[in-house]
Amino acid sequence: MIEARTxxxxxxxxxxxxxxxQTLQAAATAASKSLSEFVLETALCEAEARLPDRTVFHLDTERWExxxxxxxxxxxxxxxLERLFWEPSVFDPKQ
Structure with a gap:
């Protein structure tokens, strides 16, 4: 995930x-990382979590079809699933 320092x-x-x-430094210390390593790793993880639906992917002809x-x-x-939508939820107000 994180590129080598070089x-x-x-x-x-x-x-x-x-x-x-201070909050970031405390979290970095808890993770046994430098502040820079922690911020970079955390930011990259978040970026990767937000990008899958925007990533280009390639398929061969058979899989594309x-x-x-x-x-x-x-x-x-x-x-x-239909039944689930009609059943009362734990979040619905009590009647």
């Missing part, structure tokens, strides 16, 4: 409050 050629400057820095067919297929009924 590959790091770019710099990112960041301004933050003293409280924010199967993918398109699945997208074009009519939705399947899911009786258990």
């Amino acid at each position: 590959n790091r050629t770019e710099k990112l400057d960041l301004r933050l409050t003293k409280s924010a820095k 199967a993918f398109v067919a699945a997208l074009d297929a009519p939705p399947r009924r899911a009786p258990r």
Whole structure:
């Protein structure tokens, strides 16, 4: 996930409050990492979690056709899921 130190050629400057820095430093210490390592690793994890639906992927012809067919297929009924939507939720107000 994190590139080796020898590959790091770019710099990112960041301004933050003293409280924010103290919180990040405490978390870095708890993780036995330097502040820079902790911030970089955490930021990259968050970035990777937000990007999957924006990532380009490639499929061979057979898999592409199967993918398109699945997208074009009519939705399947899911009786258990339908029932779930009609049942009262624990979040619904008590009656």
